[in-house]
Amino acid sequence: MSPKALDYDSLNENVKKCQYAVRGELYLRASELQKEGKKIIFTNVGNPHALGQKPLTFPRQVIALCQSPFLLDDPNVELMFPADAIERAKHYLAMTSGGLGAYSDSRGLPGIRKEIAEFIERRDGYPSDPELIFLTDGASKGVMQILNVIIRGQNDGILVPVPQYPLYSATISLLGGSLVPYYLDESANWGLDMNNLRDAVQQAAFRGVTVRAMVIINPGNPTGQCLSIANLKEIVQFCIRENIVLMADEVYQQNIYQDERPFISARKVLFDMGPQMSKQLQLVSFHTVSKGYWGECGQRGGYYEMTNIPPETVDEIYKVASISLSPNVPAQIFVSHRTFSGLMVNPPKPGDISYLKFEQESKGILESLRKRARMMTDGFNSCRNVVCNFTEGAMYSFPQIRLPPKAIEAAKKAGKHPDVFYCLKLLEATGISTVPGSGFGQKEGVFHLRTTILPAEEDMLAIMSSFKKFNEEFMAQYEDHQGYSRLCT
Amino acid sequence: MSPKALDYDSLNENVKKCQYAVRGELYLRASELQKEGKKIIFTNVGNPHALGQKPLTFPRQVIALCQSPFLLDDPNVELMFPADAIERAKHYLAMTSGGLGAYSDSRGLPGIRKEIAEFIERRDGYPSDPELIFLTDGASKGVMQILNVIIRGQNDGILVPVPQYPLYSATISLLGGSLVPYYLDESANWGLDMNNLRDAVQQAAFRGVTVRAMVIINPGNPTGQCLSIANLKEIVQFCIRENIVLMADEVYQQNIYQDERPFISARKVLFDMGPQMSKQLQLVSFHTVSKGYWGECGQRGGYYEMTNIPPETVDEIYKVASISLSPNVPAQIFVSHRTFSGLMVNPPKPGDISYLKFEQESKGILESLRKRARMMTDGFNSCRNVVCNFTEGAMYSFPQIRLPPKAIEAAKKAGKHPDVFYCLKLLEATGISTVPGSGFGQKEGVFHLRTTILPAEEDMLAIMSSFKKFNEEFMAQYEDHQGYSRLCT
Numbered sequence: 020m021s022p023k024a025l026d027y028d029s030l031n032e033n034v035k036k037c038q039y040a041v042r043g044e045l046y047l048r049a050s051e052l053q054k055e056g057k058k059i060i061f062t063n064v065g066n067p068h069a070l071g072q073k074p075l076t077f078p079r080q081v082i083a084l085c086q087s088p089f090l091l092d093d094p095n096v097e098l099m100f101p102a103d104a105i106e107r108a109k110h111y112l113a114m115t116s117g118g119l120g121a122y123s124d125s126r127g128l129p130g131i132r133k134e135i136a137e138f139i140e141r142r143d144g145y146p147s148d149p150e151l152i153f154l155t156d157g158a159s160k161g162v163m164q165i166l167n168v169i170i171r172g173q174n175d176g177i178l179v180p181v182p183q184y185p186l187y188s189a190t191i192s193l194l195g196g197s198l199v200p201y202y203l204d205e206s207a208n209w210g211l212d213m214n215n216l217r218d219a220v221q222q223a224a225f226r227g228v229t230v231r232a233m234v235i236i237n238p239g240n241p242t243g244q245c246l247s248i249a250n251l252k253e254i255v256q257f258c259i260r261e262n263i264v265l266m267a268d269e270v271y272q273q274n275i276y277q278d279e280r281p282f283i284s285a286r287k288v289l290f291d292m293g294p295q296m297s298k299q300l301q302l303v304s305f306h307t308v309s310k311g312y313w314g315e316c317g318q319r320g321g322y323y324e325m326t327n328i329p330p331e332t333v334d335e336i337y338k339v340a341s342i343s344l345s346p347n348v349p350a351q352i353f354v355s356h357r358t359f360s361g362l363m364v365n366p367p368k369p370g371d372i373s374y375l376k377f378e379q380e381s382k383g384i385l386e387s388l389r390k391r392a393r394m395m396t397d398g399f400n401s402c403r404n405v406v407c408n409f410t411e412g413a414m415y416s417f418p419q420i421r422l423p424p425k426a427i428e429a430a431k432k433a434g435k436h437p438d439v440f441y442c443l444k445l446l447e448a449t450g451i452s453t454v455p456g457s458g459f460g461q462k463e464g465v466f467h468l469r470t471t472i473l474p475a476e477e478d479m480l481a482i483m484s485s486f487k488k489f490n491e492e493f494m495a496q497y498e499d500h501q502g503y504s505r506l507c508t
Numbered sequence: 509m510s511p512k513a514l515d516y517d518s519l520n521e522n523v524k525k526c527q528y529a530v531r532g533e534l535y536l537r538a539s540e541l542q543k544e545g546k547k548i549i550f551t552n553v554g555n556p557h558a559l560g561q562k563p564l565t566f567p568r569q570v571i572a573l574c575q576s577p578f579l580l581d582d583p584n585v586e587l588m589f590p591a592d593a594i595e596r597a598k599h600y601l602a603m604t605s606g607g608l609g610a611y612s613d614s615r616g617l618p619g620i621r622k623e624i625a626e627f628i629e630r631r632d633g634y635p636s637d638p639e640l641i642f643l644t645d646g647a648s649k650g651v652m653q654i655l656n657v658i659i660r661g662q663n664d665g666i667l668v669p670v671p672q673y674p675l676y677s678a679t680i681s682l683l684g685g686s687l688v689p690y691y692l693d694e695s696a697n698w699g700l701d702m703n704n705l706r707d708a709v710q711q712a713a714f715r716g717v718t719v720r721a722m723v724i725i726n727p728g729n730p731t732g733q734c735l736s737i738a739n740l741k742e743i744v745q746f747c748i749r750e751n752i753v754l755m756a757d758e759v760y761q762q763n764i765y766q767d768e769r770p771f772i773s774a775r776k777v778l779f780d781m782g783p784q785m786s787k788q789l790q791l792v793s794f795h796t797v798s799k800g801y802w803g804e805c806g807q808r809g810g811y812y813e814m815t816n817i818p819p820e821t822v823d824e825i826y827k828v829a830s831i832s833l834s835p836n837v838p839a840q841i842f843v844s845h846r847t848f849s850g851l852m853v854n855p856p857k858p859g860d861i862s863y864l865k866f867e868q869e870s871k872g873i874l875e876s877l878r879k880r881a882r883m884m885t886d887g888f889n890s891c892r893n894v895v896c897n898f899t900e901g902a903m904y905s906f907p908q909i910r911l912p913p914k915a916i917e918a919a920k921k922a923g924k925h926p927d928v929f930y931c932l933k934l935l936e937a938t939g940i941s942t943v944p945g946s947g948f949g950q951k952e953g954v955f956h957l958r959t960t961i962l963p964a965e966e967d968m969l970a971i972m973s974s975f976k977k978f979n980e981e982f983m984a985q986y987e988d989h990q991g992y993s994r995l996c997t
Contacts, residue, residue, distance in 0.1 A: 024658050024720035024753045025790045027820040031660045034824055042614060042830040050613075064833070068606035079576045087572040089565065095587045099579060115806075117557035122798075122805040124539075125531060156645050156808065159832040167682070169513050171520045189831045193656075231513035264513045301514045309611075316611040317604075317837035319645065331516040335523055341531040342678045343648040344553070347836045348806035349575075 037192035039185050040458020045442050049452035060482060062470040063452045065240075065414040067314030070473045075313060075380050077104060077373045082352055084108035085119055101372040111352050119348045125341040127154025127322070128348070131355040135322055143287040151325040151333065154346045154354060158270050158307035158321035163190050165266060165303050165323065168336055169231050170196035176223045178216070178233035178263070181460035182417065182467070184240040188460070199223040199230055200460060205419065208408050209242040211235075213253050220261060232264040233257075238271040238282065238412025241459050241469040243392075245280040245411045251288040259299045267304040270321075271413040273311035273385075276392040280411060286326055302326040308353040310414065312384040320350025391472045391479055392416070398483030402490045404498075410472055417456070420466050420490075426497035438466040441493065448489045451482065526681035528674050529947020534931050538941035549971060551959040552941045554729075554903040556803030559962045564802060564869050566593060566862045571841055573597035574608055590861040600841050608837045614830040616643025616811070617837070620844040624811055632776040640814040640822065643835045643843060647759050647796035647810035652679050654755060654792050654812065657825055658720050659685035665712045667705070667722035670949035671906065671956070673729040673757070677949070688712040688719055689949060694908065697897050698731040700724075702742050709750060721753040722746075727760040727771065727901025730948050730958040732881075734769040734900045740777040748788045756793040759810075760902040762800035762874075765881040769900060775815055791815040797842040799903065801873040809839025880961045880968055881905070887972030891979045899961055906945070909955045909979075915986035927955040930982065937978045940971065 022029040046063050053059045061069055068074065080100050083090075085108050090096050096105060112118060114130030126132065132149035139147035155161035169175065170191065176199040179187045183200075191198045201219040203209040220230050235254060237246040246254075258265045267285035275282055286304055290297045307321035325333060368374060392410040399407035399418040407418035422430075422437050430440035438455035445468075446452055456467025474482050511518040535552050542548045550558060557563065569589050572579075574597050579585050585594060601607060603619030615621065621638035628636035644650035658664065659680065665688040668676045672689075680687045690708040692698045709719050724743060726735040735743075747754045756774035764771055775793055779786045797809040814822060857863060881899040888896035888907040896907035911919075911926050919929035927944035934957075935941055945956025963971050 021751060023751055023790050024664075025792075025817050025821050027818055027824070029720075030657055030821060030824060034657050034828055037828065037831070039827055039830050042827075042833075064611065066606070066611045068609035069611070070606070072606075074607065074609045076578065079578075083572040083576040083579070086575060087568045089568075090572065090588060093588055095584060098584045099582055099588060117555070117559070117561075118563065118806070120557035120563045120802075120804045120806045122553065122555045122558070156836060157832060163832070168519055168523050175513075186831060193828065193831070231518075262510060262512055301512050303514075313609075315609045317607070317609045317834065319834070319836035328514050329516055332514050332519060335516070335519060338528055338531075339523055339526065339682065341528045342526070342675060342682070343646060343652070344531075345806065345808070347645060347808035347839060349838055350836060 033193050033195050037189040038458070039189045040454050041185060043454070043458060044439060045446060045452060045454060048443060049446055052446070052450070057450055059446075059450045059452050060474055060478075061452050062474060063454050065310065065314075065471050065473065066316050067414075067473050068316065070471075071475050072314050072384065072473070073380075074315065075377065077377045078313070078315075078353060080104035080373075081107045081111065082349055085111055085352055086349065088112055088118055103371045103373050111355070115348065119352075121348070122345040123348050123351065125343075125345050126152070126337060127346055127351050127354075131351045132322075134355040135324075139286070139324060143284055143290065145287070145290045147324060151328065152322055153325075153336065153340060154351050155321045155323065156319040156346045156350065157309060157316075158268070158305045158323070159186050160319075160346075161305050161321055161323040162186060162266070162268070164336060164339060166190050166194055166196070166232075167339070168332070169264060170194040173197055174228055176228040176230040178219060178230055180211070180234065180236060180239070180242075182241055182456065183234070183460055184236055184268070185458055187234055197223070197226075197228045199228060202462065203239070203242055203244075205408065205465075208411075209239055209244040211246070211250055211254070213257060216254075216257060230261065230263050232266055234266045234268060235285065236268040237285070238274060240268075240271065240413050241415045241417040241454075241456075241467075243408065243410035243413050243415055243417060245275065245277075245282060247280055248283055248288060251283060251285055252292070255285065255289050255292065255296075255300055259296065264301040264303065267302060269304055270307040270310045272306065274388065274414055275412045276389040277409070277411050282412065286324070289326065298327060300326070301328055303328070308350060312381045312388075313353070314384075315350075315353055318350040318353050319347060320354045322354055387476050388414075388472060391474070391476055394476075394479045395470070395472050395483065398479075398486065402487050403494045405490060414471050414473060415469050416472055417459075417467055417469050419456075420468060422466050423494065423497045423499065425499060426493070429497065438468060441466065442468050444493060445486070445489055448492075449482075449485045451486060522682050522684050526678040527947070528678045529943050530674060532943070532947060533928060534935060534941060534943060537932060538935055541935070541939070546939055548935075548939045548941050549963055549967075550941050551963065552943050554799065554960050554962065555805050556903075556962050557805065559960075560964045561803050561873065561962070562869075563804065564866065566866045567802070567804075567842060569593035569862075570596045570600065571838055574600055574841055575838065577601055577607055592860045592862050600844070604837065608841075610837070611834040612837050612840065614832075614834050615641070615826060616835055616840050616843075620840045621811075623844045624813075628775070628813060632773055632779065634776070634779040636813060640817065641811055642814075642825065642829060643840050644810045644812065645808040645835045645839065646798060646805075647757070647794045647812070648675050649808075649835075650794050650810055650812040651675060651755070651757070653825060653828060655679050655683055655685070655721075656828070657821070658753060659683040662686055663717055665717040665719040667708060667719055667752070669700070669723065669725060669728070669731075671730055671945065672723070672949055673725055674947055676723055686712070686715075686717045688717060691951065692728070692731055692733075694897065694954075697900075698728055698733040700735070700739055700743070702746065705743075705746060719750065719752050721755055723755045723757060724774065725757040726774070727763060729757075729760065729902050730904045730906040730943075730956075732897065732899035732902050732904055732906060734764065734766075734771060736769055737772055737777060740772060740774060741781070744774065744778050744781065744785075744789055748785065753790040753792065756791065758793055759796040759799045761795065763877065763903055764901045765878040766898070766900050771901065775813070778815065787816060789815070790817055792817070797839060801870045801877075802842070803873075804839075804842055807839040807842050808836060809843045811843055876965050877903075877961060880963070880965055883965075883968045884959070884961050884972065887968075887975065891976050892983045894979060903960050903962060904958050905961055906948075906956055906958050908945075909957060911955050912983065912986045912988070914988060915982070918986065927957060930955065931957050933982060934975070934978055937981075938974045940975060
């Protein structure tokens, strides 16, 4: 009998080809160990609440009231909810037609899209059109929607930074397109060399692949760098010249841990080039409620904004979004909240009942992340055969691990990629669940791991010292006695 | 200059090809009219809360507490929330790692999947494995995940009932597969003729298309019929014989408006055939929180259960689900709630504080829907040139409109499909926003429209009489004086 359609051998090959290391072998092993009773520190994915970050009170009060609108009629409501949260819940409920239980428009509630447009205008200084803003169940879903419209087959290429967040490689595989890598320069703080970019496009053309879009992740994931204005300008000019769409993954725009290079959106850089230039780039920018000081990953809320996308194309994207009816409505409320308070412009604002608490909570989280970014970088750099760029933004540390030849050999014998081998040993020894650098892409013969900077501040020293101890023992075991690796660093 | 990647001419052709009439021309026109101030009755989509259905109190209390866990420590909490809702919220929060703001496992929270498995076992009388249950952001997303794994290219066919819910046609287009239609028999209460099914497979083979899966929608959308056990058995046997996957869309399983043909799951029918047969069918069954008496569409919660799917395939599906990290967590709580209370087995149970209110609310909704199904069918059947099968289940009425030749001619002149022409006139005259039958598929030369049975009971007579008046005038305008169409009915 021939295989059935859901037998492994007869599945869609694009499904089999795609890889998603953030929840790959390491995560599965960590889950097993957890089941067996081992304490696991899940730093494989940027999931702040899972590592103890508390949700901000105000937005959660608002969403609770929106979910239970009958509470608004309860005479005791003011005993449990501040007046500004009550007012805010009414404001959002009035935007819906039927509350949180009704499908919204497939692009999201019009009122929310208007608030997002206002946020973008405040951020960039240029007006934004709510009709070109689509809400999604998290930013990943938005990236998938856009790539699905762009990719027609294997000759369509997407420029992706390496190391990259594997959402991109996995989605491109799934859609049957071609990933065209451009390498970030670790020795220049993960900077982007324009020559590399041009070479990548040429080499793709050589293989018959036409580059249709370019992805930037700013701040970088897993690499943590913030792109400079000069760099962003070069990228925009390059995309215009090469006639390719720019996809700007800006989900970490509020996670900035230094003052020299603040976040600047690709859209602002484009508009700053003047009315002539600013019409020439097709740009899609992504944002989310999962990151920032909110970290509301489980709610699955996000949006993208389209710039210079023709109306007929916007209609097609709208049509495809309609097939799954609407993004979840509760998270839409979070998105709007987030954008509002993201610039601290609107509720809760100075004088409001909830203002001080909100300020305290949100600043507290960002300040603590800034400290943790520093502790982690310093921690890694104090370890033998480990070097690590500072996390300027985002939520990750991406140290290079200089593996001794004997360790590489041992990995080969075990049938593992060397960084997988290292990360598995780390997991077994310490419970720290990381993602091997090979999951993000790295230069041949160079090895990394990615960890989030999210463990609680008070646990950080213990975690870094547990890492250091493991690493010391690992290196001692695999270094030869001439101290090969130490000489190399 | 060559077109840019997001110019219409250079988009993915599969995107352009797909059609989704539920939010198509009629919906867009209705939205325009609404903006202009016209009162629109949106019966284009099964969206109960948008038409005034109130959410059930108990699950909304639970979710409000889960969203604001700090309320659980508030000394006033018992003034506003019943003790069983408080207990239930604690129960669900204990299942998460980090509350609703943390990503769950990509398949959904293990505790929720366990509760769903218990629900399925109670419903069908056979155990269910939580590891084979995946939660999704609404059932549509689940259908898309499964079709994506099955469809490899245009020679892969999916049997879909006609008329069908256009999620299927749209997704198959998007994935580049082939839809293989099998026609339901309107004159036999939308029954399924097995000969049609066999012919459909043979004709597909003739075109080089191999059928890999079959979709059933039970109760039917848009057709409203409940499949009999005998019919389900034939379908299961057919799928086993033809070696094809059965996809059972059972999202309306709690929307049943008659007692002769209760809902029976495809899974139960399969297992009732005994241990030998029951191992031979690859089956995926879909369910949602959007329908039933919950109608929590905006929350976007759903799940699918896999039967006889090999573990390596389950792993592949898990991997693809991981790319977008996790379904939204709040809706997972609704899913579990729903399954629990779906059989009235668990909370709130007799004796619980919330029991009576819950009973009253949920029964009230179902009884009213039953009445509305009857009112609508009778209303349509009282109209000139309109015939309509009774809505045995689901949320829709799908009357056939016998359009006079002159109306068909007028439609052609206006460049519209005849049923689109009729539905647009209906919309302009009455504000009733329906979906033309051509959006679901219908036999050549036969015309329908789909409307939900969801308008409030107290509005139903007025809506049906507004429809009748419009239809009478329409028919009077386009029938010739020999009364052609009346003779035909």
